[in-house]
Amino acid sequence: MSSIGLIISFLFIGLGLIWLLILAIKGREVDRRLIFVFIGIAVSVPLLFKISFSEKATPIVRDVFYKIENLPEGSKVLLSYDYGPSMAPEVEPMSNAFVRHALTKNHKVYFMCLWATGQSLVATAIDSIVKKEFPDKVNGIDYVNIGFKAGGTGVLNVIITDFRKMYLTNVDGVNLDSVPIFNGIKSLRDMDLLVSIGGGFPGVKEWVLFAGAPGNIPTAGGCAAVSAPLLYPYYPRQLLGLLGGIKGAAEYESELKDVYPDRFADMPTPGIAMMGPQTLAHLVVMAFIVIGNIAFFVTRKKKV
């Protein structure tokens, strides 16, 4: 289904663009409505036929991936869900990919959130991914959810010296001292990697400024596309890598599929799926820019 759609759409769009190119070279004006038709097709066909393209992780995403990949088994990875439902479509694919990757590498995963709205999203992730896809992982031994505490940067200020000053128990009400995964864990400084997902406040930037940088703890992040340009300046020194928007999520997913082709053969990849129409649309826009320039140079030559 997908491949037929791919062939049809490529054929259609490709031939159409070539036709437009010929028109342009002949110096004819291209009706803007033709451009609209192409964009319409480029966006709707991949949506209907679920066409996607394999992404290639860019360095800034690869740095996050191979950090998690190369940590020794059993390393401690903290995932902070700093977002709410409105940002979820863009960043949830990232957090899901992080969870899958970290648990596959048998890292110990510590869930928390600085946003109150993140609590239910952590719970969903644990129910729908951890419990379903990793049934052998045990709550309290392989992963733990310590939930939400109000205070934003204040929380970070405290847990960088002591978790227990802020969190007496995990979300199930069990004292942290009785949770095996917290044996020997005092503060954020005992973590091997901090990952914050979410681009609002508090978010990746606060994790860098109040936890990662002062504690010298490796920090990575994922955020919505609008906030990415504000975070790039921290890369690569304070922020070891960043997933920006749905594109970043798609790159991570494809890297995951490349490295673990068997394990994640059936993994849902919402990021890659959402990038399908985007990629095609971007290619069409770029093709139009190229055709526009050819048309421009051809007509200019003719005038001379």
Added chain:
Amino acid sequence: MKKQVPLTITFIVGVVLVLSVFFPPVETLGEDFSLFFDIIAVFAFFLGGGNLIRVHTDRISKKKKDWGFSMITIGGFLIMLAAGLFKLWNPGDISADVAATGSLFQLMYDWMFNPLGATMYSLLAFYVASASYRAFRAKNRDATILLVAAFVILLGRTPLGMYATEWIPESFSLLQIPNLAIWIMTSPNLAGQRAIMIGIALGVVSMSLRLILGVERTHLGTDNE
């Protein structure tokens, strides 16, 4: 004379609000102003809404072109008004939230207002494409820079950028399209944004002073009515 009083009001209010920043007891005057403005805006709406009704009833009564659509506009306006003022179909009583779930007001918002607005907004996807086809042409050096910056960023947003420049060795990794795109966003782009923002700030200061000092008075209209 009819201009002197307004100019004095502008001067006094402007100076007071500029200085209020420096005096803690009155530092929230700006917030009070926005409250006043909100109330003034309601009164002004009677003029605007009145104008809307007048324009369309005029069209209907004179049977001008498309007068049928004017009837629809007025009809929509009145139905929405009634739905909101009398809280029609509202599950609660008159003190309930005007946009409570199930109220006619909310249903009209969900079924009509929202899809119309969202679709109008989404037309941008098409216009972005047609604008880039027309505008991004290497006509001169300025336009070429615009074109190249846009093209690099666009390329960086697709897998193509990575596939095409993967071969570039690590020591020149800045030239890989994704890195180049990040660099453009954080360096030249940032510089341009800053220049624009500082310029805007000075423009606003100068414009505000012209208004407060009454050098600029076009908006106050005419003396001789």
Added chain:
Amino acid sequence: MDITKRNIKNLYCVHLIVFLFLISSLTVFAQTETVAEEDTTTIFIPQSPISVTAEDYKYDRGESVVINWGLSPDDDGSGKVTGYEIFRSEAEQDDFISVNVVAPGISTFRDKSVENNVEYIYGIAALNGDDASPMTLSEPVLPDTEIVNWNLLNLFFIGLLIAGSVIYFIAHAKRGKKLFIRKIAGLEAIDEAIGRATEMGRPILFIPGINDMDDVQTIAGITILGRVAKVVADYDIKINMPVARSIVMTTARETIKEAYVGAGRPDAYSDNMVRYITDEQFGYVAAVDGIMVREKPATCFYLGAFFAESLILAETGNSVGAIQIAGTAMPAQLPFFVAACDYTLIGEELFAASAYLSNEPKQLGSLKGQDVGKFMAMAAIALGVISVTIARAWGGSFFPWLDEFMHRLFTITN
């Protein structure tokens, strides 16, 4: 039937409550047990902070208090102190509530949750995990309102310098000194654009943005309208101005009317030139798009505050073959106007436009004043960059001091 159902439900509720009660008493038991267990392990209780001072924060409306303390002697970086807890009580009440917890090594905190003119006492305890030292108490403190915010002295002086230079050049111009102002392409094009509408016999469309009069960009748009309307009145061209805000409607009418009166043809003016559409962003855009394709204006002006609609308007205007002149101080929308319009006034140029078009010496003087402001900004950046670079590279004493000074100069405390 219903009643029995409800009874059964009630019964369930009672069961549930009893059950919960049992469970909770069990947990209490369990907790006391844990505490008992912990008693057997060695507990380290850190020494109290040395001294605590609480002072009214300067300068505010009596809304905050600054607390400083000397670190506990055990807070030596070895981890024996895990933080400090700040407590507060109204004076003579001895009813301490916890305000916040800060990390070890920190010895200051600003409590922003106090009430004006209520006397408080603060207590600080050093923490080690769940255990805490006795509190060290402060003297009573009374948050108070200060008249002048001396923290903003830097803002006051820089502002005075820039506003002063604008005012100076406005005043200077009064004495009739001619000032050079460079050409601004977008403004030079206005006459040409209006002339085109005259030739073609088609209307001019003027959009003052979609914000209300409480946005200075809208005011800038209206002042440019004043100049445009003069030419329009002279040539007797049709001007069409759909607006999204009622106050903008009344102001624009006043402005156009003035232009027609000035041109000596008050009877040619009509209120119908400006009409209100709707406050809704995209509803307004839908209507303006309709007006464009039906009336096919020869010239479109977009001057004011714009959001996502910028490109929708500019592309539709382009499709009907209009000459388009845009201007906005919304940095996010400038790229779209630059791409789709013939001329774009970029940020500051929008605010300079009315002064430029008026050609009055006083107004042009203000532009010169603006330039002085820009020069000062550039000088500050240059000085700052030099000092911070030298301070980083070679150290010394003067440049780090200068760096610190520049940093302070441009930092707004509050």
Added chain:
Amino acid sequence: MDWTTFGVWLAAVFTLGIISFLYRDNIFYKLCEAIFVGISAGYWLITFFWDNLYSKFYSQVTDPVDPQWTPWIGFVLGALMLTRLFEKIGWLSRWPLAFIIGATAGVYMMFYFVSNAMLQVSATILPIYTGSISGAISNLFIIVGTFCGLIYFFFSKEHKGAFGGAAKIGIWFLMATFGASFGYTVMSRMSLMLGRLDFLFGQWLGLIK
């Protein structure tokens, strides 16, 4: 047909009606436009009425415990706005306008000066010596770009000679900024379209799940 299905169909019809404008102006679009203008004007009047007049004025001044008097200032100014309806005293409507202009000028002047000028200047004070070549080059670009960009905005000096050259570089930076922001925004604009198509194909036609 239940009400939700009716709502979905209504929304779908409106979606298609607006999209049809891309082809050309037509009766379908005119209908959507007329409805949109009417209901949205009504929507905003209602919102103004309840949020502004009712909550910010009426309930404030009639508060049984602590009645406020300041909202009356807004009320009086608003009432003056309506004098425009009467020819003889219409000039009084300039008073609230003068008030709005003065207050806007005052508030914006300080707001822009702090957030746009002071903060941006201090953010541009960056060290050229950072310990790494790439860091130094990036900072240099930011400083030079901001500098030249500001030179472009100079009004009272002719863009000639070295000054003109700097202004030219300033324009290049501005163009790079515009191109980059444009390119970066394309994706979010496309996702708006995706949202509508998702509604049409998924919720309305049920073609995708």
